Amino acid sequence: MTRVYTPDSPVRRPRAFLRTIVTDARAVRTLAWRLFVRDIAAQYRQTAIGYLWAALPAVVSALVWVVLQRVGVLSVKTGSVPYIAYVLVGTMFWQLFLDALNAPLTQLNMNRSMLNRVSFPTEAIFVSGAAQVVFSFAIKLVVLAVVLAASGAPVKWTAPAALLPAFALLLLGTTIGIVLTPVGMLFQDVQQGMNAIVGPLMFLTPVIYSVDQAGVLGRYMRFNPLTPVFQVTRELLFGGVGPYVTELGIVAGVTVVLAFAGWFVYRLSLPIVIERIEA
Amino acid sequence: MSSHDPVIEVERLSKRFSRNLRRSLFYGLQDIGKEVAGRGQYAETLRPSEFWALRDVSFDVGRGETVGLIGHNGAGKTTLLKLMNGLIKPTTGRIAIHGSVRALIALNAGFNPILTGRENVKVASAVLGMGEREIDRRLEEIVDFAELGDFIDTPVRSYSSGMAARLGFAIAVHTQPDILLVDEVLAVGDLNFAIKCYRKINEFRNNGGSIVLVSHNAYSIRSNCDRVVWIEHGIVQDIGLTEDVCDAYEAAVASQDAETPNEEYSDGSVLLTDVRHAEAIDTGAPFAVEVELHVTRPLDRPIVSVTISTVAGHPVVSNISPPGGEPRLEVGRNVVRVTYDELPLTRGIYGISVVVAEETINNQVFAALRRSEFEVRVPRGDLGAGVLQLTPSWSNADDLDRV
Numbered sequence: 001m002t003r004v005y006t007p008d009s010p011v012r013r014p015r016a017f018l019r020t021i022v023t024d025a026r027a028v029r030t031l032a033w034r035l036f037v038r039d040i041a042a043q044y045r046q047t048a049i050g051y052l053w054a055a056l057p058a059v060v061s062a063l064v065w066v067v068l069q070r071v072g073v074l075s076v077k078t079g080s081v082p083y084i085a086y087v088l089v090g091t092m093f094w095q096l097f098l099d100a101l102n103a104p105l106t107q108l109n110m111n112r113s114m115l116n117r118v119s120f121p122t123e124a125i126f127v128s129g130a131a132q133v134v135f136s137f138a139i140k141l142v143v144l145a146v147v148l149a150a151s152g153a154p155v156k157w158t159a160p161a162a163l164l165p166a167f168a169l170l171l172l173g174t175t176i177g178i179v180l181t182p183v184g185m186l187f188q189d190v191q192q193g194m195n196a197i198v199g200p201l202m203f204l205t206p207v208i209y210s211v212d213q214a215g216v217l218g219r220y221m222r223f224n225p226l227t228p229v230f231q232v233t234r235e236l237l238f239g240g241v242g243p244y245v246t247e248l249g250i251v252a253g254v255t256v257v258l259a260f261a262g263w264f265v266y267r268l269s270l271p272i273v274i275e276r277i278e279a
Numbered sequence: 280m281s282s283h284d285p286v287i288e289v290e291r292l293s294k295r296f297s298r299n300l301r302r303s304l305f306y307g308l309q310d311i312g313k314e315v316a317g318r319g320q321y322a323e324t325l326r327p328s329e330f331w332a333l334r335d336v337s338f339d340v341g342r343g344e345t346v347g348l349i350g351h352n353g354a355g356k357t358t359l360l361k362l363m364n365g366l367i368k369p370t371t372g373r374i375a376i377h378g379s380v381r382a383l384i385a386l387n388a389g390f391n392p393i394l395t396g397r398e399n400v401k402v403a404s405a406v407l408g409m410g411e412r413e414i415d416r417r418l419e420e421i422v423d424f425a426e427l428g429d430f431i432d433t434p435v436r437s438y439s440s441g442m443a444a445r446l447g448f449a450i451a452v453h454t455q456p457d458i459l460l461v462d463e464v465l466a467v468g469d470l471n472f473a474i475k476c477y478r479k480i481n482e483f484r485n486n487g488g489s490i491v492l493v494s495h496n497a498y499s500i501r502s503n504c505d506r507v508v509w510i511e512h513g514i515v516q517d518i519g520l521t522e523d524v525c526d527a528y529e530a531a532v533a534s535q536d537a538e539t540p541n542e543e544y545s546d547g548s549v550l551l552t553d554v555r556h557a558e559a560i561d562t563g564a565p566f567a568v569e570v571e572l573h574v575t576r577p578l579d580r581p582i583v584s585v586t587i588s589t590v591a592g593h594p595v596v597s598n599i600s601p602p603g604g605e606p607r608l609e610v611g612r613n614v615v616r617v618t619y620d621e622l623p624l625t626r627g628i629y630g631i632s633v634v635v636a637e638e639t640i641n642n643q644v645f646a647a648l649r650r651s652e653f654e655v656r657v658p659r660g661d662l663g664a665g666v667l668q669l670t671p672s673w674s675n676a677d678d679l680d681r682v
Contacts, residue, residue, distance in 0.1 A: 005365055005374040007321035009314045027408065034405035042393045114389040118382065119365050120406050182311055186304045268314040275296070275367040276307050 010268065021267060024121035031121065035111075035128035040135060054136035055143040058095040062088040065208050076209040081238045085153035090207035092140045093169060093233055097226065098198060099136060100173025103129035105184045105191060116274045123263070130174050137166065148237075155237060162236040165229045165248065172225065172255045179262035182269035186276060206230040225251045285377070286458055286489045287340040287363060292333055292372035294358055294513075299328040320368050332358045333513040336372070340458070345490040347504035347521065349497065349528050355513040356493045360460050363491065378457030378489075381407065387447030392436035396427055396446055399435055403450045417453050424475070425449035445472050452479045459483060462493045497525045497532075498664050522659055529627065532590065542648045548576045549635045549645035552612075556631070559654040562668040566622040566653075570615045570633050574608050578644070581608040584634040585617045588649070589627060595666055596622075599640055608635070625668045626657035 010017035044050045065087045068074040078086040107129035108115070108122070115122065148155055184190035202208075204217060205226045211218045221227050228247035235243065297303035306329075310320060325331070333355045340346045348356045361367050363374055364382050389406070390399045400421055404414045422431050425446040427438075435443060461480070480503075484490060494500050500507055500521065507524035509517040516531075517524045543551070553571035560566050568585060580603035587596040598617070600606060606615045630649035636642050657668055 001378060003365060003376045003380075005362065005369060005376075007319045007369050007371060009317045009319040011315065011317035012319070030411050031405045034402045038391055038394060038398065038402045041398065042391045045393050111389070114406055116361070116366060117384050117389075118406055119380075120408065183308065186307045265311075265315055269311045271366065271368045272307055272310045272314060272320075275361075276303055 017264075017267075021264075024123065027121045028124045028127055031124035032127035032131065035124055036131045036135075039110075039128065039132055043132075051139050054139035055092075058091040058140055059088070059143060062091045065091070074208070076213055078210075079240060080154050082151040082153055085148050085151045086234070086238075087208050088144055088147050089234060089237060090230065092137075092144055093166065093230060094202060094205065094207045095140065096133065096137050096166060097169050097173045099133040100130065100170045101177045101194065101198070103133055104174060104177035104181050108181055108185060112277055116277055122270060126174065126178060130170060133170060133174075137170075153238065156239050158236045158239075162233045165233045165236070168248065168252050168255065169226075169229050171259065172229070172251065175255050175259040175262055178266055179258065181266055182273060185273045201226075206234075210234070225254075284342045285339040286342050287377075287491070288373075288375040289339065289359075289363070290337050290373045292336040292359075292362065292374060293331060293370045294333040294355075294362060294367070295322065295325055295329045295370045296332045296358075297326070297329045302326075302328045320370055322370050331513045333362075333510075336508075336510070336513075336515050338508050338515070338518055340489050340491060342489055343484065343487045344506065345484060345492060345504045347500035347507040348491060348493040348510060349495065349500050349507055349524070350510040350516075351495055351532075354495075354510045356495075356510060357462060358513075359510070360462055360491070360493055364460060376458065380458045380460060381451070381454050381456035382460040382462065383448075383451045384462055387435075387443040390435045390443060390447070393434055395433060396425075396431040396435055396438070397422065400431075400446065400450055403447070404454075407450065407454045409454065421446075421449045421453050424453065424479075426472070441469065448472075448476060452476060456488070458489045458491070460491045460493075497529050501525050542646075543650070544643070544646045546644045548578065549574055549608075551633060551645065551647050551650065554631060554633070554651040556651065556653055559656060560622065562625070562655050562657050563621050563623045565618070565620055567616060567618045568631055570617070572608065572613045572615065572635065572645075574610050574613060577610055578608050578635075579637045582634075582636045582638070582640055583608070583615055584636070584640060586632040586634075587622075587624075587629050588632065589629060589666075592630075592649075593666075595624060595629065602638055622655065623668050624655045625665055626655055626661075628652055628654050 010020075044053075047053060049056075062084065065074065066084050069076060069083050069087075076083065076086070104126050107125045111122075111125055114120070180190050180194070201224075204221050204224050206214070206221065207230065211221050211227060211231065214221055228244035228251055231242070231244040232248045297306055306326060313319060336355075336359065338346070348359060350356050358367075360382060362369055363376065364380060365376075389403060391402075394402075397418070400418060401414055404417070404421070409417065425431070425442075425448075427442055427446060430438065430442065431446075435446075438446070459480070480490065490503075492500065492503055504521045506519065507517075507521050507528075508515060509524050509528050511531075517527050545551075550573040551570065552573050553569075555569040555571070556567060570583070570585065582600055582602050583606060584597065584599045586594050586598075588594045596619070606613070608615075629652065631651045631653070632648045633646070633650055634640070634643055635645040637644060655668075661668070
């Protein structure tokens, strides 16, 4: 096995570039699993209610919207679906997106000290991050199932298929996260900017109300790639939203392409970023 | 044995860095752009605020060979290691690595304090590229090597820094690469553990492994390396056999320290006009120093002290004359002579300091630190550790009993 390091960009030799990517990808599984176990164990060992923290923020924020709905500040019509069920689906899926979006940069920053000391397939960090997001989403799902049952929401038989849009959301969030990492590792503006944008973005996404009821905002919501994901999710769970399947397909397709592009750019950027980060 | 079968080839390697953080970040963006556009990082010029961390460095490492990288802090040694490890990209030149490389660094920096030592070992081993089965197989071996006992199952945050370092090193030393990059980690831990580490490294070398050992300490390089590359300010100063390069390095270290201003204090009653002695002696040879002093007023029971100290400033030989006795100091010109029958010092450059006091050594009227320097030479091939260069005789104690 011979490795050659030169100033040349690997882009010039795409085949060799792809070969190293594939070699590294093979080694990712073991490492990602270890990182996942480490982070999950460390995260919950210092808490009293442990894994419940995965669901609590989404539940609390859903309750806030429910209260606003009750007192009449908000008047979202959800038909036969109780608002608590409707909005909890929204906040939980929204939390899934946020977690997935933040994971790549957060995880890389957590592992800075290893990055500039040891050469290893750093993609494992992303995989482990995504796995943690899935883990915490699974806990949210249990809570969601309980609430759906308790609130008597009319859940359709297609409900389990809502895992598909959930997966699309995970992929989309992770992809955007990875695309932002090279610049985000250099400039903290990226993290700050992300924090600033996600708040308003939630109101352009059918999280707490549907597209039809968003008034003027609804027009802009149609251009939000997150919209079809939320629409399809509620359609599969409760029905009555109408198909956004084509849009979801387009979003998913673009996401996959973007994911690979983001991955390649990340690979190319990593050595340049590493020489600029402190251990 | 080197050039026939090199495992590391470094050719005309250069690397530029920016001193300015903000600029460095913007250059980072620029460089990412170039990389994605396929233009690469090659450059022969510096952008504003940049400097060459390495410039035109070439050398190779043969199979089974141990090569030392020596130089002061900031010389570019760590940058070179990072380049060889593939962590960062060269600006010019090329590195070819034939075989698997592992940097031997204390991994404790990456430990999670909440998790136990055992859990952290599993993660760090995976980071170093061990598979699940290999981790399980080697876990006990690593735990034993680190000598942590029951602590291995307690959270790492309860470890002393020495314990954490031992564990980090134990993991690194148990991976089995073809080439080992060692960055001055061996100073970590207690003596017992340091010796174990050296043994492990020796074992690795005896099995045909190649090592690049980075240090600013000539002693550890002398005792471990076949050849040495000496780097200063990113430029190779010398490459060759350990003895030659280390001699040159140590001479340069000494002359560089000699450039530091020597301090002098005088209340006006004594002035030092000259210090005379041989510039260089062989170890164990006699040595004499003549100190020429100009005294401006009568001194009350004067004392003269002459001290010989190492480049690091540690006194090696220090003597004080009896108050009011020999040598006498009269108003006007005095020449005081100090004679050592033998000076069995280890190799190096030594400084001479002179103090004049009245009645007690604390009541100083004149002091000159490192006013002058001389060199002590030791026959080649001698390691030259320690302070004194003595030649003991060796025998078995029970033979003596029989005499």
